[in-house]
Amino acid sequence: MRTVDKSDVPHRVEGYAVEQLDSELLLYDGKRTMVVYLNETALLVWQLCDGHRSSADIVELLVAAYPDGPAVADDVGSALELLAGHAVVTFVPR
Numbered sequence: 001m002r003t004v005d006k007s008d009v010p011h012r013v014e015g016y017a018v019e020q021l022d023s024e025l026l027l028y029d030g031k032r033t034m035v036v037y038l039n040e041t042a043l044l045v046w047q048l049c050d051g052h053r054s055s056a057d058i059v060e061l062l063v064a065a066y067p068d069g070p071a072v073a074d075d076v077g078s079a080l081e082l083l084a085g086h087a088v089v090t091f092v093p094r
Contacts, residue, residue, distance in 0.1 A: 004055050004080045008091040011051030016088065027088055036086045045079040049089045055080055 017028040025038040025046070038046055048058045059076045066072050083089040
């Protein structure tokens with residue numbers, strides 16, 4: 001699995017069909033007949049992967065939004081690794 005560098009800039013990969021179910025999301029890749037399930041945390045991270053924010057920027061935004069959340073930075077790192085592992089996001093070095 002890819003290790004996320006704080007300065008890398010994640011962006012969403014095109015071509016996924018998106019289905020939102022309440023606070024969760026399903027991403028479907030018809031070419032690989034694969035579905036990726038995103039829980040609420042992974043959904044927030046995926047939405048922030050706009051190709052402009054670094055991984056550190058995303059952590060900073062979510063820590064500010066959820067200051068009492070346990071280990072938000074670790075959760076964001078895990079979500080980015082999961083998203084990269086499923087080829088839902090790619091990274092560009094800053």
